[in-house]
Amino acid sequence: MSKRKFSVRHVPGAAPIAIVTFVALYAPVLILIANAFNAGPVIGRWEGFSGRWFVAAIGNDAFRNAALNSLIVAALAALISTSLATMAALAITRGRRLRGEGGIFVVLNQPLLVPEIVLAIALMIVLAQIKQATGYHGLGYLIVAHSTFCIPFAFMPIRARLEGMDLTLETAAMDLYAGRFYTFRRVTLPLLAPGILAGFMLAFVVSLDNVVVSSFVKSPGQETLPTYLMGELRRNLSSEIYAISALLLFASVTVVAASWLITRRKP
Known part of the structure; x- marks a missing residue:
């Protein structure tokens, strides 16, 4: 009987767990970056793309x-x-x-x-x-x-x-x-x-x-x-x-x- 190499892809539920993990890790980072480029002062409400907050921070x-x-x-x-x-x-x-x-x-x-x-x-x-x-x-x-x-x-x-x-x-x-x-x-x-x-x-x-x-x-x-x-x-x-x-x-x-x-x- 031939031995097959172990692969995490063959573990049941591995793909959904990996997706959920990546979303949990990187979704907050993406939200942070999006808000950094938001033209409006209200967090969570998109009002257009702008770099005004970077200019304000540098000043x-x-x-x-x-x-x-x-x-x-x-x-x-x-x-x-x-x-x-x-x-x-x-x-x-x-x-x-x-x-x-x-x-x-x-x-x-x-x-x-x-x-x-x-x-x-x-x-x-x-x-x-x-x-x-x-x-x-x-x-x-x-x-x-x-x-x-x-x-x-x-x-x-x-x-x-x-x-x-x-x-x-x-x-x-x-x-x-x-x-x-x-x-x-x-x-x-x-x-x-x-x-x-x-x-x-x-x-x-x-x-x-x-x-x-x-x-x-x-x-x-x-x-x-x-x-x-x-x-x-x-x-x-x-x-x-x-x-x-x-x-x-x-x-x-x-x-x-x-x-x-x-x-x-x-x-």
Whole structure:
């Protein structure tokens, strides 16, 4: 009796369940985008296509300040987390076998294992003590906090890239008397660059979209784009909020798509 490969298409009811799932996931997003381009101020009543709410959002000083803060925090947090993730991935995949390597992997991925609200409270307690001791209340705390939970998102594509790389070129370079640093700079790093860039992009998006940690760690008067949107939603739901949300969505989708295309390249 021949064995047939399992296919989800043969599961009874799989197609209707898939359709319902996709509708539940993407219908709210489509409604948001439609309202962002609605000419009228009344949500839910279509009055024509217009980009007026995008113009209004861009002219909003509070939105621009929040967006600038988000971009600064996301860029620096992604840079820090990607640098740390790269060193960790190199140590695990290219270094000597470490005792307790499984524990190191768990520590690196701790932000994925711990509930975000718990991580946010822990960071708030620690950073509040530093704020009190130093008197500094700038964006540095948000950058540090975002760097901690972005590390595993940067680590995953970098480690995957390293494990998919052929060691032959690195070995050949060292056989030709190239030093470790020269081999890393001229052979390993160029091959690893797509993974590093993909990790940076993923970390950037995760930081850019974060609400929970930002809400707990930010100083009074500071706003990132997600926390600004949360505050505006509590006061008034307007089409301008839809426009800002659509801009954030477009930016996130663009970065994630670029990251996916980069990781598809073969080492």
